[in-house]
Amino acid sequence: MTHKSILALMRWELKEYFSFPVFEIVLFIAVFSILNTSSILPVYAERYSNLHWGIQNIFFYLTISICAVFSRSFAGAFSKNEIKTLLSYPIKRSSLFFAKYLTMFLTLLIIYASVWASQLYIQALSPLEPMFWVSLLAIIPEILLLSTITVAIALVVKNEVVSIFASVLLLYGLANLESGGISLLIATGRYKALFGYFSILTHGRLPIGMMYVHPPEDVVIAFLAPLLISIILLAMSIAYFKRMQID
Amino acid sequence: MNKLTRIGIILIVIGIAILPAMLLKLNVPSNSFAVGGSAGVAPDSWTIYPDYLWSPQELKMNVNANSTIDLYILDGAGVQAWQTKNELKPLHSFLNITYQITTITIPYRGHYGILIHNNPASATAFTVSMVLFGLITDLLWSAIGFITAGLILIVAGYVRGRKKYS
Numbered sequence: 122m123t124h125k126s127i128l129a130l131m132r133w134e135l136k137e138y139f140s141f142p143v144f145e146i147v148l149f150i151a152v153f154s155i156l157n158t159s160s161i162l163p164v165y166a167e168r169y170s171n172l173h174w175g176i177q178n179i180f181f182y183l184t185i186s187i188c189a190v191f192s193r194s195f196a197g198a199f200s201k202n203e204i205k206t207l208l209s210y211p212i213k214r215s216s217l218f219f220a221k222y223l224t225m226f227l228t229l230l231i232i233y234a235s236v237w238a239s240q241l242y243i244q245a246l247s248p249l250e251p252m253f254w255v256s257l258l259a260i261i262p263e264i265l266l267l268s269t270i271t272v273a274i275a276l277v278v279k280n281e282v283v284s285i286f287a288s289v290l291l292l293y294g295l296a297n298l299e300s301g302g303i304s305l306l307i308a309t310g311r312y313k314a315l316f317g318y319f320s321i322l323t324h325g326r327l328p329i330g331m332m333y334v335h336p337p338e339d340v341v342i343a344f345l346a347p348l349l350i351s352i353i354l355l356a357m358s359i360a361y362f363k364r365m366q367i368d
Numbered sequence: 369m370n371k372l373t374r375i376g377i378i379l380i381v382i383g384i385a386i387l388p389a390m391l392l393k394l395n396v397p398s399n400s401f402a403v404g405g406s407a408g409v410a411p412d413s414w415t416i417y418p419d420y421l422w423s424p425q426e427l428k429m430n431v432n433a434n435s436t437i438d439l440y441i442l443d444g445a446g447v448q449a450w451q452t453k454n455e456l457k458p459l460h461s462f463l464n465i466t467y468q469i470t471t472i473t474i475p476y477r478g479h480y481g482i483l484i485h486n487n488p489a490s491a492t493a494f495t496v497s498m499v500l501f502g503l504i505t506d507l508l509w510s511a512i513g514f515i516t517a518g519l520i521l522i523v524a525g526y527v528r529g530r531k532k533y534s
Contacts, residue, residue: 141369145381152382156389156507163500165421165479245421245478 123216130212130220138194139228147186147229151236154182156243162329168244169252170328173316177296177309180263184292187229187267192284194221195275204367214363222355226268233260252328255319256312262347263308267292269354276358276365303333311343370529376521383514390507408434408491418447418481422474426502429470433494435487436464441472444479458483477506 139147158175162168198204198221207217237257240246246253270292275284296307304310314335320328327334335343409415431439440458442450449455459480460472474480486492 141374141377145377148378149381149385152385153389156386157392163421165419168421242477 123213126212127216127220127223130207130217131224134194134221134224135228138190138197138225143190143193144228147190148232148236150182150186151232152239154179155233155236155239164329165245167329169246169250169320169324170330171244172240172252172256173313173328174330176312180296180308180312181293183233183260183264184267184296185289187264188271188285188288188292190229191225191268191271192275192281192288194225195272196279196284197281199279199367200281208367215359218359218362222268222272226264229268230261230264233264251323252316252320255316255323259312259315259344262344262351263312265351266308266347269351269358273354273358276361303335305335305339305343305346311347314339314343370525372521372525372528376518376525379514379518379521381518383511383518386507386511386514390504390511393504408493409486411486411490411492412488413486415484415486416447416450416481417483418442418451420480420482421478422480422500423477423507424474424505425500427472427474428499428501429468429472430497431462431465431468431470431494432496433466433486433492435490435492436466437487437492437494438463438485439465439496440483440485442481442483443475447479447481450481450483456483474500 158178162171162174164170198207204217208214234257237260240256241248241250241253271284271288274288274291275281278284278287296309298304298306303313305314313331317327317331317334318337318340320326320331321334427441429439431437439462440446440456441460442457443459446457446459449457459475462468462470482496484494484496486494
């Protein structure tokens with residue numbers, strides 16, 4: 122019954138929050154940002170290196186998309202009194218939260234992963250190229266982290282516009298903490314740590330344009346830290362959502 | 369809005385998003401190399417640069433040698449044939465050139481190489497500079513394909529909607 126109600130809520134959420142033209146705008150941004158940053162290095166043997174060039178631009182557009190979409194779904198539902206209406210049905214608060222979160226997360230993940238797959242053609246890579254799969258895997262924890270931070274802000278401020286601005290400013294500020302792009306505090310640094318490490322494992326060398334190789338413990342942190350922070354934030358957000366006063 | 373129309377709009381959006389991404393990459397930085405230095409490459413020798421990833425655009429080449437050379441553009445299969453069997457299968461050949469500016473069309477995205485054979489009589493030094501420019505034809509055609517498919521679906525959706533209504 123719970124699974125069915127979550128699926129029904131997810132279908133409703135998809136129709137409500139990815140209706141025309143929201144889905145189209147998110148898709149446009151994904152296609153434009155990913156195609157625009159590809160094929161910088163015209164060296165055939167090192168073409169996988171193009172998967173790390175310009176990644177900060179993709180994270181920039183991804184941050185804006187995530188902040189807009191998640192803020193609209195969570196904070197927007199408070200502004201429009203939609204949460205109150207939905208909770209008047211026999212639905213658990215946790216089911217509503219999961220349905221909202223999973224719909225947004227999976228839709229964005231599918232859009233970005235599908236568009237990212239175009240890199241196989243653009244870079245003339247084999248579908249078995251391990252660095253393609255590493256790059257895809259490195260993006261997933263970042264989407265998770267950005268979305269959980271945005272949801273936490275949206276639940277606290279309960280206002281769509283304020284939530285979008287607050288999360289964009291916070292996340293964009295965090296992304297600019299360090300300019301060299303190697304600190305694990307920023308998404309680009311974590312991505313490059315994973316990319317560089319696995320490049321040495323699979324190709325025996327760092328990709329072109331990368332000077333610094335992170336030690337294995339940094340790589341573990343780069344992958345696990347966003348996951349752990351996301352899980353903690355998600356648990357806190359659910360707990361807050363279940364207990365919060367909705368009027 | 370019916371499903372066909374929505375899918376049509378989504379395809380058009382993909383097509384439109386490809387266009388600006390393509391237009392921003394009309395010129396990519398040139399790849400230049402100089403070979404031989406002041407001493408030059410030994411007479412009657414072959415030099416291969418086997419490692420280019422090119423998109424289907426126009427390639428402008430500026431070749432400058434101090435005696436005649438033969439220059440061949442090879443695709444991936446041509447590079448492999450030369451490296452494994454010493455078999456010459458060029459896409460384009462420029463024979464007996466010393467100074468030449470030329471533009472060729474790269475037919476498809478992928479692996480290319482440049483093979484240079486210098487004058488049998490004397491040592492040669494040469495420089496080759498290249499720039500890819502112009503419309504990236506595979507992206508352009510895929511954008512046109514997406515937009516056309518989208519328009520067809522929108523028209524089909526409109527016709528189906530009118531039939532249902534009537």
